[in-house]
Amino acid sequence: MGLAPEDAFSVLPTTLRDDLLNAFDEIVKNYRERRWEPSELNGGKLCEAVYTICKGWLEGGTYPARADKPSRVPNRCWDMQTVYQQVPNSRSARILIPRMMLGLYDIRNNRGVGHAGAEVDPNQMDATVVLYTSKWIMAELVRLLHKLTIEEATAIVDGLIEREVAWVWTHGDKRRVLRKGLTWKQQTLLLLLTEAGDVAEADLFRWLEHPGLPSFRKDVLKQLHRDRLVEYDTNNRVVHLLPPGVTAAEALVAAEP
Template identity: 50%
Template sequence: MTPDEALAVLPVGLRNDIVESFNRIVSNFREHRWEPAELNGGKLCEGIYTAISGYVDGRYGIRSSKPRDMVRACRELEQQPTSVPRSIKVQIPRMLLALYEIRNNRGVGHAGGDIDPNLMDATAVLYMSKWLMAELVRVFHDLTTEQAAHLVESLIERDVPQVWVEGSRKRILIPGMTWRQKMLLLLLSENGSVPEDSLIKWLEYSNAARFKRDVLRPAHKESLIDYDEEKLTVRLLPPGVVQAELLVRPA
């Protein structure tokens, strides 16, 4: 499913506002730019609030818009009738308020905050944003939580500056990395599963059997990747995403 299909119920402008804000959060987090990541958390809140309020009203805004009072607006959604899914009227709004609080009162967005932007806050922003996106997709498409989370990962634009790409070819540009680190970066640059032979080819690893033994199977055992030995495919799992993102630095 493409980003357009995942949020197809929304007008194009609103859909783009949400997906672009989400991808900026992911990109800024990878590049350790904590403050921009948090500021974009506020923009994502506005986009998702516009989407869920449109769900309740039966008409969606063309673009994201900021309510005059985000706290009051989110709390008012809790007064909706029981026919409205609890996620739309309670769970998503409460998560929006938590994310908006970090944007407003944790040293970002304005001078005078009492806490400097840091990894801890940016990590909270990243994973709250992923949860919000997954829950929005889950409700719109009646998916399981696992299916929605998987779909949200496919919405992420995988721009990894350490990976050179030309057609079907890929190479790691940073010398001195371990085979595992190179593998994680290559997988981060892809959405979904990667054929085992493509990964070995990109890495220019000379012995496929040894690569399986020394790199793939240990990483699978540690839940960094899912290595399907029947289908001969490899995909990044959430712990692997975290490790790969920590390897990314501005080009």
């Protein structure tokens, strides 16, 4: 089944889908920028949307327009296991996903996020748990809604992580920066922002239509690496956007004329 990332939650009401995707996007964005506390806080918002979707799925696919914030969330998650016990093939929606949500909520409430004097300060380890638990939950929702394999659902969620930039044109395996007046370095950062994970040097060179590969390596990639905006692996010829590079690229997006 060839499902595009933008269609992953098309069965949901638009506003509920936006609640889910906006919370997930904020987790990813804040993690990239090493903003640990906001990254963890948005785990709670994600859980509210996920709870609403699971409940709607278990009740026959009837979804409200917006995410619901139930009282005593941990209790409601535990209740799903028994309340919907008779729903066939429902283990993921009533047991697995709700139990993962319990972990996210516990980090939100008891690990120094949102509360002065809590036992643990916001940190990268907890934020990493939030990020990858959120990715697992999102992939499991996609699998549940569309009857996909785990591998197919995970690939779709990886596609969701890619940042949408209005003036980066995408068509198949082609990318073009449409905004004029940017340096080669700035264009490179923007292209990397729209991609998830490592990007091949050859792809960046092709997308930019840079006049010379030796110059591109020396004057663009190596300098961005020196400035700690990207990690440039010269052995495997791949480039990865680092947190300061995310911040620089997001500043360019924010400064859109």
